Amino acid sequence: MTIYNFSAGPATLPKPVLEQAQNELRNYQGSGMSVLEMSHRSPEFDKIIKDAEKTLRELMDIPDNYKVMFLQGGASLQFTMVPLNLAQGKKAYYLVGGSWGKKAYTEALKLAKTIPFEPILLASSEDTVYDHIPTFDPATIDPEAAYVHLTTNNTIEGTAIYELPDTNGVPIVADMSSNILAARYNVEDFALIYAGAQKNIGPAGVTVVIVREDFLNDQPMLSSMLDYRIQAEAGSLYNTPPAYNIYISKLVFDWVKNEIGGVDKMAAIEREKSALLYDFIEQSDFYTSPVKFAKDRSVCNIPFVTPSKDLDAQFVKEADALGFKNIKGHRSVGGMRASLYNAFPRQGVLDLLEFMKKFEEEHK
Amino acid sequence: MTIYNFSAGPATLPKPVLEQAQNELRNYQGSGMSVLEMSHRSPEFDKIIKDAEKTLRELMDIPDNYKVMFLQGGASLQFTMVPLNLAQGKKAYYLVGGSWGKKAYTEALKLAKTIPFEPILLASSEDTVYDHIPTFDPATIDPEAAYVHLTTNNTIEGTAIYELPDTNGVPIVADMSSNILAARYNVEDFALIYAGAQKNIGPAGVTVVIVREDFLNDQPMLSSMLDYRIQAEAGSLYNTPPAYNIYISKLVFDWVKNEIGGVDKMAAIEREKSALLYDFIEQSDFYTSPVKFAKDRSVCNIPFVTPSKDLDAQFVKEADALGFKNIKGHRSVGGMRASLYNAFPRQGVLDLLEFMKKFEEEHK
Numbered sequence: 009m010t011i012y013n014f015s016a017g018p019a020t021l022p023k024p025v026l027e028q029a030q031n032e033l034r035n036y037q038g039s040g041m042s043v044l045e046m047s048h049r050s051p052e053f054d055k056i057i058k059d060a061e062k063t064l065r066e067l068m069d070i071p072d073n074y075k076v077m078f079l080q081g082g083a084s085l086q087f088t089m090v091p092l093n094l095a096q097g098k099k100a101y102y103l104v105g106g107s108w109g110k111k112a113y114t115e116a117l118k119l120a121k122t123i124p125f126e127p128i129l130l131a132s133s134e135d136t137v138y139d140h141i142p143t144f145d146p147a148t149i150d151p152e153a154a155y156v157h158l159t160t161n162n163t164i165e166g167t168a169i170y171e172l173p174d175t176n177g178v179p180i181v182a183d184m185s186s187n188i189l190a191a192r193y194n195v196e197d198f199a200l201i202y203a204g205a206q207k208n209i210g211p212a213g214v215t216v217v218i219v220r221e222d223f224l225n226d227q228p229m230l231s232s233m234l235d236y237r238i239q240a241e242a243g244s245l246y247n248t249p250p251a252y253n254i255y256i257s258k259l260v261f262d263w264v265k266n267e268i269g270g271v272d273k274m275a276a277i278e279r280e281k282s283a284l285l286y287d288f289i290e291q292s293d294f295y296t297s298p299v300k301f302a303k304d305r306s307v308c309n310i311p312f313v314t315p316s317k318d319l320d321a322q323f324v325k326e327a328d329a330l331g332f333k334n335i336k337g338h339r340s341v342g343g344m345r346a347s348l349y350n351a352f353p354r355q356g357v358l359d360l361l362e363f364m365k366k367f368e369e370e371h372k
Numbered sequence: 373m374t375i376y377n378f379s380a381g382p383a384t385l386p387k388p389v390l391e392q393a394q395n396e397l398r399n400y401q402g403s404g405m406s407v408l409e410m411s412h413r414s415p416e417f418d419k420i421i422k423d424a425e426k427t428l429r430e431l432m433d434i435p436d437n438y439k440v441m442f443l444q445g446g447a448s449l450q451f452t453m454v455p456l457n458l459a460q461g462k463k464a465y466y467l468v469g470g471s472w473g474k475k476a477y478t479e480a481l482k483l484a485k486t487i488p489f490e491p492i493l494l495a496s497s498e499d500t501v502y503d504h505i506p507t508f509d510p511a512t513i514d515p516e517a518a519y520v521h522l523t524t525n526n527t528i529e530g531t532a533i534y535e536l537p538d539t540n541g542v543p544i545v546a547d548m549s550s551n552i553l554a555a556r557y558n559v560e561d562f563a564l565i566y567a568g569a570q571k572n573i574g575p576a577g578v579t580v581v582i583v584r585e586d587f588l589n590d591q592p593m594l595s596s597m598l599d600y601r602i603q604a605e606a607g608s609l610y611n612t613p614p615a616y617n618i619y620i621s622k623l624v625f626d627w628v629k630n631e632i633g634g635v636d637k638m639a640a641i642e643r644e645k646s647a648l649l650y651d652f653i654e655q656s657d658f659y660t661s662p663v664k665f666a667k668d669r670s671v672c673n674i675p676f677v678t679p680s681k682d683l684d685a686q687f688v689k690e691a692d693a694l695g696f697k698n699i700k701g702h703r704s705v706g707g708m709r710a711s712l713y714n715a716f717p718r719q720g721v722l723d724l725l726e727f728m729k730k731f732e733e734e735h736k
Contacts, residue, residue: 011404015411018615026398026406033394040375040695042390044575044620045715047379047698080444080577081597084611088595115596122486122594206612211408213444213577213614230486231452232479233445247448248570250577250614251382256408331404334411 012356014346015334016163016309017186018206022351024267025259043255048248056251057244060258067264067271068188070195070218075240077217078254083108083185085234086202086215087115090157090181093225093236094200095125098154101178104132105141105169106162107340112183113157130156137341138165140300149176155199156180161187161306163207164338166299166345168306172197179223187308188216189264190278190350192271199223207308208350210257213250264350274350278307281348284357285310294368298341313343319371320344326367332360376720378710379698380527380673381550382570386715388631389623407619412612420615421608424622431628431635432552434559434582439604441581442618447472447549449598450566450579451479454521454545457589457600458564459489462518465542468496469505469533470526471704476547477521494520501705502529504664513540519563520544525551525670527571528702530663530709532670536561543587551672552580553628554642554714556635563587571672572714574621577614628714638714642671645712648721649674658732662705677707683735684708690731696724 013020036043039052046053061076070076079085091100095116102113116127130149131142149156156175161168163186170191172180179199188203195201200219206212219236229235232246239246244254268274286305289295295312299305314320320343324336327344337345348357377384400407403416410417425440434440443449455464459480466477480491494513495506513520520539525532527550534555536544543563552567559565564583570576583600593599596610603610608618632638650669653659659676663669678684684707688700691708701709712721 009404013405013409013411015409015414018409018411018612021406021409026408029408030394030397033397034390040373041377041697042385044390044393045377045379045382045385047377047382048576050379050698080446080449080614082444082611085444085595085597088597118592118596119594204612211614211616212412212612213617228482230483231449232482233449233452247446248381248568248576250444250575250617252575252616253577253614333405334414 009331010359011331011333012353012359013333014352016207016338016345016347017204018212019347019349020351021210021256022260022263022267025256025263028259029256044252046251048245048251053251056255056258057249060254060261063258063261063265064216067261068195068218073221074195075219075221075224077219077236077239078244078249078257079215079217079239080213080250082212082215083183083202083204084111084115086183086217087112088119089234089236090200090202091116091119091125091127092123092229092234094181094223095154097124098152099126099128099150100154101128101130101149101156103130103142103144103156103158103173104134105167106138106159106165108163108183108185109157109159110134112159125154136300137298138162138167139298141167141169141304144173146174146176149178151177153178157183159183160191160193161185161308163309165341166297166306166309166311167304168308170303187306189271189274190308191275205253205257207347210260211253214253214257260351275307278348278350281352281354281357282307282310284361285346285348288361288364292368294372295364298343308349309345309347311337311341311343311345313337314371317342323367327363330363332363373695374723375695375697376717376723377697378716380571380702380709380711381568382576383711383713384715385574385620386624386627386631389620389627392623393620408616410615412609412615417615420619420622421613424618424625427622427625427629428580431625432559432582437585438559439583439585439588441583441600441603442608442613442621443579443581443603444577444614446576446579447547447566447568448475448479450547450581451476452483453598453600454564454566455480455483455489455491456487456593456598458545458587459518461488462516463490463492463514464518465492465494465513465520467494467506467508467520467522467537468498469531470502470523470529472527472547472549473521473523474498476523489518500664501662502526502531503662505531505533505668508537510538510540513542515541517542521547523547524555524557525549525672527673527711529705530661530670530673530675531668532672534667551670553635553638554672555639569617569621571711574624575617578617578621624715639671642712642714645716645718645721646671646674648725649710649712652725652728656732658736659728662707672713673709673711675701675705675707675709678735681706687731691727694727696727
């Protein structure tokens with residue numbers, strides 16, 4: 009049975025990446041060592057991490073005045089590191105369009121009990137279970153604020169920001185965890201971008217942080233590990249990095265560049281792939297999308313529901329038995345969620361649509 | 373050519389572990405998925421992380437009133453998390469027997485500029501380049517202090533603490549990164565043990581933390597990710613864990629248990645293996661150990677020098693060409709360092725001794 013992994017993350021990796029990883033697991037390019045056991049100071053790993061950065065810079069067109077870091081702790085640790093490094097003594101605005109944006113704001117409030125800065129909720133769509141990207145009046149933003157934080161893709165709710173909002177000149181910090189490399193963004197529009205790897209980059213355990221140099225802190229932070237300047241100046245080698253996770257990420261970057269042809273092509277593939285599902289849901293009287301506006305639709309995470317919770321549960325059960333794994337929606341939204349990240353195969357969407365049609369026929 | 377990887381970390385992994393990892397890389401136990409792409413909420417990964425914890429508990433004989441966590445950020449992030457969670461409003465003593473212990477103390481000083489607690493240098497052997505484990509008078513320790521921090525094995529300098537010092541009743545916190553599972557310690561003698569995986573556990577990117585429940589913080593910390601109670605109560609799944617790194621660690625725990633027969637047997641193997649090298653160095657007039665006292669010798673990291681720096685450099689160069697990789701000593705100690713962690717093969721020591729004899733003949 010073919011397995012399609014619809015997991016919201018950790019998520020499907022490209023088949024050629026897994027093949028290469030398997031082939032060289034015990035002996036990386038004739039070194040006689042696995043990358044799993046290789047010194048992070050070895051020439052072999054030095055090349056891996058530098059190539060990873062180089063290819064990511066090419067893919068995202070990252071300007072030279074931005075630093076690229078491969079850190080640990082996931083986006084969740086960035087919820088602390090971002091305000092700690094960027095916001096001290098200032099205001100920091102949070103645009104909350106989903107559960108993870110809310111977590112970022114909540115962590116900022118927690119940090120603000122110890123570190124002097126002022127987290128401000130700019131706008132939120134929590135009242136309607138984040139069924140749309142909230143809007144706001146730019147004039148309400150203090151132009152002296154440190155940043156406006158936003159989430160470019162809401163993994164749980166299936167919404168995304170493709171056109172950045174007017175922030176009254178205040179720099180934007182983005183959690184891009186669930187659509188980095190799946191949509192084209194202009195890095196220069198951001199002061200800082202961060203992304204946990206486990207959706208479109210690689211395995212869980214490494215987090216990409218891209219920061220404009222002039223936003224690096226001048227004062228030491230309370231912990232070297234949480235200090236962007238220390239991490240950036242050490243080239244992500246302040247301490248032992250998650251080397252294997254970086255290696256797999258490098259293979260994924262190579263795949264996007266060489267097999268796909270770059271981010272614009274990847275983004276086009278993602279749009280076409282997700283449109284197959286969105287178009288089907290739209291013409292159906294049985295399935296509906298909880299996302300309010302078509303313009304807010306994520307190409308990566310597509311939630312949908314049947315007419316009842318019982319049918320949702322039955323759908324998930326039958327789908328699972330047929331090899332459509334991890335398609336159950338997050339408990340806050342319910343129903344189903346098809347996460348169609350970059351490496352998710354188009355055939356998997358076609359097969360899902362066949363099953364959805366059959367299920368609709370049987371239960372409408 | 374056979375490659376022997378003497379790296380101080382990331383370090384050699386057991387061959388059967390790498391074989392199993394390679395075999396199931398693309399399809400974990402018939403799931404149709406790689407562990408690299410598997411949801412951390414899946415039944416498959418739930419079993420992996422629970423089995424990892426279970427086997428580690430067996431190996432180290434961890435009592436039920438201790439929590440076991442698999443975190444990110446390496447020992448370096450623990451340098452912050454330990455005082456943040458355990459020391460607020462109290463004194464915390466640091467026994468500094470090596471470069472990493474000094475880093476732990478330095479990070480504590482950094483944190484103390486923001487968080488109210490008092491880091492105190494209990495004793496240090498820095499003056500003699502950490503060539504021995506420093507001693508102290510227990511009566512100088514305030515019995516109300518939060519903890520005495522020590523490093524059980526000094527990776528760079530090749531010393532270790534096998535008999536815990538009298539700390540005047542104050543709980544001991546240990547960085548066990550470089551000899552966990554290579555020597556027997558009684559977990560009940562510690563309030564908290566932490567260890568980066570990349571020496572005796574698995575690949576870099578996961579850190580084991582073992583903490584007695586009554587040392588968990590009552591008050592929320594400034595960041596959820598840095599909050600032991602939150603991490604412990606979430607069973608290391610507060611956010612997406614470094615799943616693959618935990619999976620490889622589980623395979624290593626299984627290897628120590630099933631192939632070796634437990635920590636006592638592993639420790640005996642480590643003692644015998646390292647004694648081969650120590651005995652040879654001792655009888656030699658050419659090689660010397662920078663470690664002052666035999667009782668302080670690490671079984672995991674064995675530094676040694678020839679009569680001159682030029683010969684040291686030549687040794688490293690010739691050794692490398694013969695497949696003895698990463699044997700160069702840390703710049704602070706110089707010379708050579710053979711890291712003989714658990715997975716390092718005994719034959720590699722015998723082959724190294726042959727080369728050392730030959731090199732001595734040629735240059736004495």
